[in-house]
Amino acid sequence: MFEPDQLPHILPEYYTRARDMMSLQNRAYFLAGAGDEATLLANETAFSCARIIPRPLRETGGGSTQISLLGQSHATPFMVAPFAYHRLLDPLGETATARGAQAQSIKTVVSAQSSVDLAQIRSAAASCDWFQLYWMGSRERTLELAEIALAAGYTVLVLTIDAPVQGVRDREIEAGFQLPPDVRAVNLSAFPATRFTPLIEGQSFVFDHIAHVLPNWRDVDWLMQSVAAPVLLKGILHPDDAARAASVGAAGVIVSNHGGRVLDRAPATLEMLLEVIKRVGSEYPVLMDGGIRRGVDIFIALALGAKAVLIGRPVVCGLCVAGELGVSHVLRLLRDELEIAMLLSGCASINDIHADMVHLKL
Amino acid sequence: MFEPDQLPHILPEYYTRARDMMSLQNRAYFLAGAGDEATLLANETAFSCARIIPRPLRETGGGSTQISLLGQSHATPFMVAPFAYHRLLDPLGETATARGAQAQSIKTVVSAQSSVDLAQIRSAAASCDWFQLYWMGSRERTLELAEIALAAGYTVLVLTIDAPVQGVRDREIEAGFQLPPDVRAVNLSAFPATRFTPLIEGQSFVFDHIAHVLPNWRDVDWLMQSVAAPVLLKGILHPDDAARAASVGAAGVIVSNHGGRVLDRAPATLEMLLEVIKRVGSEYPVLMDGGIRRGVDIFIALALGAKAVLIGRPVVCGLCVAGELGVSHVLRLLRDELEIAMLLSGCASINDIHADMVHLKL
Amino acid sequence: MFEPDQLPHILPEYYTRARDMMSLQNRAYFLAGAGDEATLLANETAFSCARIIPRPLRETGGGSTQISLLGQSHATPFMVAPFAYHRLLDPLGETATARGAQAQSIKTVVSAQSSVDLAQIRSAAASCDWFQLYWMGSRERTLELAEIALAAGYTVLVLTIDAPVQGVRDREIEAGFQLPPDVRAVNLSAFPATRFTPLIEGQSFVFDHIAHVLPNWRDVDWLMQSVAAPVLLKGILHPDDAARAASVGAAGVIVSNHGGRVLDRAPATLEMLLEVIKRVGSEYPVLMDGGIRRGVDIFIALALGAKAVLIGRPVVCGLCVAGELGVSHVLRLLRDELEIAMLLSGCASINDIHADMVHLKL
Amino acid sequence: MFEPDQLPHILPEYYTRARDMMSLQNRAYFLAGAGDEATLLANETAFSCARIIPRPLRETGGGSTQISLLGQSHATPFMVAPFAYHRLLDPLGETATARGAQAQSIKTVVSAQSSVDLAQIRSAAASCDWFQLYWMGSRERTLELAEIALAAGYTVLVLTIDAPVQGVRDREIEAGFQLPPDVRAVNLSAFPATRFTPLIEGQSFVFDHIAHVLPNWRDVDWLMQSVAAPVLLKGILHPDDAARAASVGAAGVIVSNHGGRVLDRAPATLEMLLEVIKRVGSEYPVLMDGGIRRGVDIFIALALGAKAVLIGRPVVCGLCVAGELGVSHVLRLLRDELEIAMLLSGCASINDIHADMVHLKL
């Protein structure tokens, strides 16, 4: 077990220590991005280009980071992003993550590809009631997975639509990344991979196999009607798609490019957040993720219109460095930094954070 | 012979491995650019500044990368760019390249300076029916070369006009690059170099020798009328020149700066592509090359209006690393990446790729 | 003691030598910035983006750098910025600094956190009559400190409002910075730290402790009325806050982000100076600091509207490298450079320095 | 003596080899810039941001680089910039430079601070008939120097006005640069340095000594009327100063910042060239220098309106590496590159080089 005083004291040390501790394979899987990592870098750079104008001498006594979202109360405007295979980083896997987050009153979005059974995670951490779905190749199978999650007590669903193929994962290929035998997407064992008929001359794996098992907007519409829970769409970048999500009944959208892991050259999420908000207005629940590494980044995303954000790599690093405790500590540091940014900019509540407090030159 | 599992698995490894394998001289000849390489770099940078906005949930089943160009059907919207002296990289030279490309149903544009006889290349790879001409110092000689190519079965000609002089090839001079005795521009042996009268005091080699054997627009016009095949002009950057090419009957233009090998400080081809399309409209066949290193780059060029693109250095690297197999593999990887980009942006056909899917900030 | 010829001869050598001489802890405390140091860097970068257009052939004979500010005459338009704990750098601490500055007829703004008694500094250097206040947790305590300073002979007060919390001082945490036992904020010994009641579940240290002992605009208004001396507000970035400062009777404002030590991602002070001047006009006394490393930087700040500037890190480095003599020399070098910039741009007096002499592209 | 085949073959090798061959002192004197070298770098960067659009298929046969300037015919649109103390680099000093340039039919502007007698240089190289003056502290002394030059056969004078003080020559101070005993400004021996009365308390060397011996616009006006030869003003950056130069009868102006050696943070000369031309129109003779390292740079300066350019550092490097031969070779390489750029952009004469051939994004 970790002694608290062996933990990193600052966020960047979590990031560098995790990078050093990981095997080449894990580094490629968890930290790298697709292709030349232009999008991964762009996500982070967008935040570091933003400037927050401090406003001293405003009253912030008794303030708080609390928000209300889809009828739920959240202690902070950020959650743990769904990511796969936590057991590659810690033997307790998603259980460790969910507990570490819960210790900070923060929710974890559990990935469809979690390496611990979804019901087990849920019972280990009562606050953990968001579940992320992938399309399972057909309407029925997708609905089936959703219902398993709801039956286990999850109350909010997130359908991730931006990763229908792997993307150009050059770093993983280079490192020869492969799942070890004891780590699997346990929730998906009951859903064997689609078997395709062999391709004929001139056909393409992408267009003639994969594309046939992907969802379209009508499928998503159907799912929204069929599931007895709010569903958010994750992986929206185009404003028109955000509008369409709203119109098919999505409970909200998550502006995301999957942390730069799928289409390298996709734009930075912060950049598209602005466009999306312009299109769907400020009432509709728009969340975002990608590139958040500091508390000030959360402040910036909120100022530019996000209702909440998801945290991916920082939690990856916390889990890698010190398991449950590491997750908890990373989230605490992010929250502390956010509170300081709020104090310095004179915001006593998340609602006080306005667009005119941030200058963004991209 | 190469075992497939010794091949690089990803595109960037072809590039780095080729760089490492090449002699200093070949590196200078094949990979370097003119002058300070500002244009070579600008070509690549322009692509990496572009952003593609993914569009999930659109139907792409049964899609394909096929295009129709000048009445021909092409399996992909890219071809192998004409480059000289393949035998510097592989003993089979252009034959290896053309076969490797054909294995992917991709056409090779054979360079006037090929190191293998043009008829021999053509008979080795039936798909290989584009031939690139240089101006041979006079109308008659140029027409003669064109007719040799047509007689050998080539059906489309490309007249390259952007390299009337060598350019400032500092890297080659530094490396002392020279053709070895067994590698020559075999198709040009029958066309001995022009003999100039000695320069007199105050005359200049550039203006008083070279300039006198260069073509002008009237010569090009004449050639277009005299050759019984479609001719494209390669090496156009200025929009007015593209318009003029159309007006003298060119079958199309290739926006190119010769891969940054001639005029250092020429603008990036992607930048000029936009201007050219604005000028000649979207019907006229405008192709482009320069700086394409990834499948997403092809997507970007097409989105911004190119009907097809040519691939230079990546094929150079494929040929260097693993001959015919390497060419084939590099082209396959580019195609896979293009298909993934199309799937992620919801494009089932090349015609679906539109300008509004790409943001370009230069 | 230092022999003059062992001193650095140029400003950058003071900066590099100080960096090398300091302990890791002092380097983190004195030279680093908050968070990722984006603001620290932005302060400096803003100056290096500005361009001064020389104007030869204008008369500058008999010129001078003198200004008049709040009724005082200053030999130069710059002062020493208030910074804490000079005794970490030199045994004589603030006494050395104030004397070194006075040797150049330059005033030192004494920090509330000085490590030498404020009266002692004042009596060591007669020119040293500006004192910087922090809010002491309540109106009464703050007024008390102000009155101690006035009683000691200080005539101008500076209330620093931009550092109500420490900020994210990662570099200091990393280095394990702590005050040694013999260095303390001696002027504040009489003001014991506020004792807070323990936080209850769900409360936050930032919002439920710190925020309750911070001043608001009404407190500042009250202080202005209660203190029998001109008070400037230091740490203003937002134009509206500058306007408000003027309206509550501040004698002037100092556009500052505390040298990038508090809110990382705050904008560069030079950038905000422009906005502030646009808002409050050119009559109201607006000073600035942050990122000034060269005489030309002072010129630039004055051209863009600052009435005077404060110098932080350069003086830190002078004091570190050679105590009183080092402070004096650094200030002399800055003044020499300023005079040269004035001569070259044809300005015989500070009033001749106009905005159209500087181009700023940010 | 140098064997031609030991010479560098390309321009950049002259620059790197010179840097390596020079003593630390000479490097600081000849190659470094003032302050942090921001202006030195900006000069070069401005050129590398410009893009030239090639225009193939235009007639350039019989073209030439010749220009006519102030009634003289010049074989090329560039001259050697005046720089001091050539004997630090080669024992024959300015004689070597002037002869090497003349071998390429290129004129040298002889510096007032030449280390060889001005008459001797002139008799060694008949083409060398431009002389650069500094203000000698008074009208009479300046006129006297001008008349010595005219008497020796110089026909065009250049009055340099941008270096009334040394500037912040940190690199030279650092390197301890000093003239060796055998190298002096021989033409100025007859003009002993002004003796100043001692400064009194509160006076400044810059404003109370230097500024009193500098010229103003009336002095320059007087000189123009008093000298029986065309005089250009060198060191103009502000458009208003260019206009004023024209109005006091200057034969032309040279947009220059003294190669970044005086006011660090002065703008790039290429940037100001545009402004100056906008102000004084395209008829008035505007020359420029600073940052030209390649033939394409000359093309760019001419396209943006310069009638001719001066070459500083490249000639410094040629002289350092191989004396007279090196100067000649560097100038030949620049001319070759210029001719190639002209051919590729379809310009048969300097007059054909137009602004619309160059894109400049600064």
Ligand SMILES: Cc1cc2nc3c(=O)[nH]c(=O)nc-3n(C[C@H](O)[C@H](O)[C@H](O)COP(=O)(O)O)c2cc1C
């Ligand atoms: C290793 C890894 C695995 C991921 N797996 C999933 C997943 O299973 N489902 C999903 O919706 N998103 C997944 N994501 C994307 C994250 O939910 C999130 O969008 C991304 O990490 C945010 O960017 P950040 O890492 O820069 O914070 C994964 C991300 C990473 C880094």
Ligand SMILES: Cc1cc2nc3c(=O)[nH]c(=O)nc-3n(C[C@H](O)[C@H](O)[C@H](O)COP(=O)(O)O)c2cc1C
């Ligand atoms: C080594 C080399 C030789 C080339 N030779 C020719 C040639 O003979 N004819 C021609 O039209 N283009 C030639 N090119 C230019 C290419 O056709 C093409 O325009 C360029 O390589 C595209 O840029 P890329 O290499 O960045 O893809 C050559 C390019 C290279 C790299």
Ligand SMILES: Cc1cc2nc3c(=O)[nH]c(=O)nc-3n(C[C@H](O)[C@H](O)[C@H](O)COP(=O)(O)O)c2cc1C
């Ligand atoms: C080590 C250090 C301690 C400081 N302490 C104080 C302080 O006690 N009070 C205050 O108002 N400002 C303080 N400052 C901020 C300075 O007054 C000033 O705003 C800043 O140093 C200006 O930026 P510069 O260092 O880039 O010149 C401190 C700055 C430094 C570097």
Ligand SMILES: Cc1cc2nc3c(=O)[nH]c(=O)nc-3n(C[C@H](O)[C@H](O)[C@H](O)COP(=O)(O)O)c2cc1C
């Ligand atoms: C070492 C050196 C000495 C110089 N001396 C003089 C001089 O005596 N008179 C003058 O007018 N300019 C002088 N200059 C400036 C040059 O004439 C010219 O403006 C400058 O070198 C152009 O920039 P470049 O070196 O980037 O080409 C000098 C420049 C250098 C590098």
